[in-house]
Amino acid sequence: MFRPLIVTLLLAASPAFAQCIGTGGFSTCTDNNGNSYTINRFGGSTYMNGYNANTGSSWSQDSHTMGNTTITNGTSAHGGNWSSTETQIGNTRIINGTDSRGRPFSATCNQFGCN
Incomplete structure (x- = not known):
């Protein structure tokens, strides 16, 4: 059974609104700029x-x-590859990774924001 989902995508220039159709396991979306994407969920993987x-x-x-x-x-x-690892410890998230240009990044976030 398919159920419609509405997702708001925030873009740098202006917000785009996407219409998604699918299930909890698989959705396909198209925004008002003609962009499209699919989301496939299986267990703890997306x-x-x-x-x-x-x-x-x-x-x-x-x-x-x-x-x-x-x-x-x-x-x-x-075409650049990127990766991140996010660990939740209580109310704190620790995020480390490498962006698509190969630059490392890290942040520690809690209920007061990120540093």
Whole structure:
């Protein structure tokens, strides 16, 4: 059975609104700019693949949660690979990774924000 989902995507220039159709396990979405993406969920894993209608580029991301840790890997629209590891300890999230240009990043976040 399919159920419609409405997702708001925040873009750098302006917000785009996506219409998603699917189930909890698989959804396909298209926004008002013609971009599209699919979301596939299985257990603690989520797989996303997207397509930018204006540039013809595509991107992908997969996330895997094990206990209190989520590992996310992706390929950006320009072809760069990125990854992050997020660990939740109480009210604190510890995030470490490498962006799609190879630069490391890290943050520690709690109810007061991130540093």
